[in-house]
Amino acid sequence: MKVLVTVKEVAEAADDFEIDGLDIAPEYLEYDLNEWDEYAVEAAVQLGEDGHADEVVSVTIGPERTEETIRMALAKGVDRAIRVWDDDIGGAGLLDVETKAELLEAVVAEEDPDLVLTGVQANDDGFGATGVTLAERIGFEWAAVVNDLELEDAVAKVHRELEGGVEEHTEVDLPAVLTIQTGINEPRYASLRGIRQAQSKEIAHQTLADLGLDASTVESPIGMTAMYEPETESDATIFEGDAEETAVKLASVLREKGVGAE
Amino acid sequence: MSVLAVADHRRGDLRDVSYELVTAGRELAEALGEELHVAVVSGDVESFAKDLSLDGVDTVHTVDHGEEFNHDVYVQAVEALDSALEPTVVLMPNSVNGLDYAPAVASSLGLPLVSDAVALEWDDGLTATREMYASKVETTVEVDADRVAVTVRGGEWEPTEDTGSPAVEAFDLTVDESRVRSRVTGFEEVAGGDVDISDADVLVSVGRGIEEEENLELVEELADALGATLSASRPIVDNGWLPKNRQVGQSGKVVTPDVYLAVGISGAVQHVAGMKGSDTIIAINTDPNAPIFDIADYGIVGDLFDVVPALTEQFR
Numbered sequence: 001m002k003v004l005v006t007v008k009e010v011a012e013a014a015d016d017f018e019i020d021g022l023d024i025a026p027e028y029l030e031y032d033l034n035e036w037d038e039y040a041v042e043a044a045v046q047l048g049e050d051g052h053a054d055e056v057v058s059v060t061i062g063p064e065r066t067e068e069t070i071r072m073a074l075a076k077g078v079d080r081a082i083r084v085w086d087d088d089i090g091g092a093g094l095l096d097v098e099t100k101a102e103l104l105e106a107v108v109a110e111e112d113p114d115l116v117l118t119g120v121q122a123n124d125d126g127f128g129a130t131g132v133t134l135a136e137r138i139g140f141e142w143a144a145v146v147n148d149l150e151l152e153d154a155v156a157k158v159h160r161e162l163e164g165g166v167e168e169h170t171e172v173d174l175p176a177v178l179t180i181q182t183g184i185n186e187p188r189y190a191s192l193r194g195i196r197q198a199q200s201k202e203i204a205h206q207t208l209a210d211l212g213l214d215a216s217t218v219e220s221p222i223g224m225t226a227m228y229e230p231e232t233e234s235d236a237t238i239f240e241g242d243a244e245e246t247a248v249k250l251a252s253v254l255r256e257k258g259v260g261a262e
Numbered sequence: 263m264s265v266l267a268v269a270d271h272r273r274g275d276l277r278d279v280s281y282e283l284v285t286a287g288r289e290l291a292e293a294l295g296e297e298l299h300v301a302v303v304s305g306d307v308e309s310f311a312k313d314l315s316l317d318g319v320d321t322v323h324t325v326d327h328g329e330e331f332n333h334d335v336y337v338q339a340v341e342a343l344d345s346a347l348e349p350t351v352v353l354m355p356n357s358v359n360g361l362d363y364a365p366a367v368a369s370s371l372g373l374p375l376v377s378d379a380v381a382l383e384w385d386d387g388l389t390a391t392r393e394m395y396a397s398k399v400e401t402t403v404e405v406d407a408d409r410v411a412v413t414v415r416g417g418e419w420e421p422t423e424d425t426g427s428p429a430v431e432a433f434d435l436t437v438d439e440s441r442v443r444s445r446v447t448g449f450e451e452v453a454g455g456d457v458d459i460s461d462a463d464v465l466v467s468v469g470r471g472i473e474e475e476e477n478l479e480l481v482e483e484l485a486d487a488l489g490a491t492l493s494a495s496r497p498i499v500d501n502g503w504l505p506k507n508r509q510v511g512q513s514g515k516v517v518t519p520d521v522y523l524a525v526g527i528s529g530a531v532q533h534v535a536g537m538k539g540s541d542t543i544i545a546i547n548t549d550p551n552a553p554i555f556d557i558a559d560y561g562i563v564g565d566l567f568d569v570v571p572a573l574t575e576q577f578r
């Protein structure tokens with residue numbers, strides 16, 4: 001069985017940042033592997049180790065810079081990677097869910113996996129919808145927000161984490177797309193050996209043309225028109241001073257509320 | 263033409279977001295000059311339809327098929343309702359179950375999808391407000407399409423409570439069982455155990471800002487000094503540093519203590535969902551832009567490794 005795991009490098013904003021046009025100015029952004037994808041990668045690698053998967057392939061949509069992040073997935077045990085990008089994708093602005101799913105669909109068509117794992121959401125744009133959209137496009141069954149996974153014959157037995165400390169037990173026929181929730185496993189650190197081996201693993205670069213697509217794929221009916229810092233509705237009292245001074249002020253508020261009284 | 267809102271329910275109860283969807287739907291329907299239709303799929307649809315007979319709703323469509331949520335059934339139901347009603351906007355909840363069917367509905371109907379909207383406006387087309395970068399910024403997106411699918415974040419619209427008198431219509435759905443390829447086999451409560459953080463009057467809650475497991479001692483000492491109970495945000499529990507029954511938030515516990523002291527917690531929407539009802543909220547965070555300060559009553563912009571020991575000292 002072949003497992004395809006989608007990974008995304010996400011940008012995180014520094015504490016103090018500035019917005020330039022329709023995005024945070026690049027000097028205030030730091031890049032990392034999306035938190036949810038770390039768990040998806042770990043789940044995929046474990047399926048390889050358990051003998052369920054013969055091959056684990058990761059796919060990302062991102063510019064050349066992202067290869068560094070993709071190497072981390074390779075260092076943790078993913079066999080090879082595919083990176084989809086070209087100038088048309090780079091110039092398209094915000095990639096909406098359907099667009100991303102269409103790009104991934106073309107990769108699925110080439111790779112023919114039995115199971116696709118994605119993260120529940122990406123921490124930057126937060127759409128939380130790419131995995132299920134992909135499933136619909138490729139005709140796979142799916143489950144969203146999975147925090148436990150067991151494969152048995154052609155069925156994935158999963159737990160879906162619902163609200164309020166309740167989990168739903170669901171059986172999903174394969175082939176399937178599962179969106180993976182944090183906490184499903186303990187993502188490993190890459191070993192030195194893994195990092196060395198990752199250097200020689202393949203990251204295949206694919207353009208729209210390579211995938212049999214063209215620039216119309218990245219034309220989207222959804223366009224971002226503004227980005228701004230939300231107006232805070234906060235009327236919080238912020239205590240000023242060094243740690244000692246602020247602690248004294250906060251302590252007196254707490255005492256007024258009867259906290260810490262013997 | 264209409265606005266179609268799909269209600270959310272679980273194990274016999276409508277979820278709060280259903281009443282909020284009605285508000286969001288009514289506002290859009292008014293802006294569009296169209297009707298508001300509400301659909302409820304599976305479960306005790308008759309009784310749900312009574313609860314959904316709310317102000318501004320023109321018609322409630324009941325789809326009586328199965329007890330619990332199954333996304334394959336939901337997708338087919340909304341597809342069929344869509345072809346009967348051709349709604350301008352299909353509104354769905356951004357709940358865990360919403361995440362499990364709304365994207366498939368949008369894709370299968372060829373509708374652009376805006377997920378996790380916190381505000382909506384219709385003026386020639388849909389403009390939605392969304393957050394990005396872990397709630398540090400807001401964005402507006404415009405949708406250039408005649409019809410659109412939207413999922414709505416919970417807690418952003420006032421729930422509609424006033425009753426109305428919509429028509430209630432049973433919608434006849436023939437489910438293609440060959441397209442139902444997943445089965446719910448049961449439910450499990452996972453946050454049990456000896457401590458119930460929702461009983462506590464004072465919670466000291468710790469987040470990823472604590473960095474390492476061995477640093478937890480710092481907040482434990484503070485909690486002890488204050489006579490408070492220790493709780494946490496999700497990453498602390500995901501890392502296995504504290505048990506699941508200590509987790510505050512959407513997938514953990516909802517707490518409403520007199521005092522909630524958030525230490526090194528950013529205030530992600532799923533966290534806030536579990537603690538925004540606290541009487542007094544206090545945040546200690548190095549990032550002045552952390553969303554937790556938006557709902558805090560008191561705050562210290564500072565390093566927890568300095569502030570927490572200093573605060574503990576005050577109560578020794």
Ligand SMILES: Cc1cc2nc3c(=O)[nH]c(=O)nc-3n(C[C@H](O)[C@H](O)[C@H](O)COP(=O)(O)OP(=O)(O)OC[C@H]3O[C@@H](n4cnc5c(N)ncnc54)[C@H](O)[C@@H]3O)c2cc1C
Nearest residue numbers: 469470471495496511512513514526527528533548549566
């Ligand atoms: C379906 C779903 C369900 C979820 N359910 C939950 C849930 O139930 N509960 C929950 O909590 N989350 C939940 N989440 C996760 C949520 O989105 C966030 O990822 C999580 O709440 C972040 O936790 P945090 O604030 O501790 O970490 P971060 O967001 O990483 O924030 C850490 C904070 O610490 C501050 N900090 C860092 N160093 C210091 C220092 N030295 N001193 C002071 N401050 C410092 C930083 O400025 C930052 O604001 C859920 C997500 C999804 C998708």
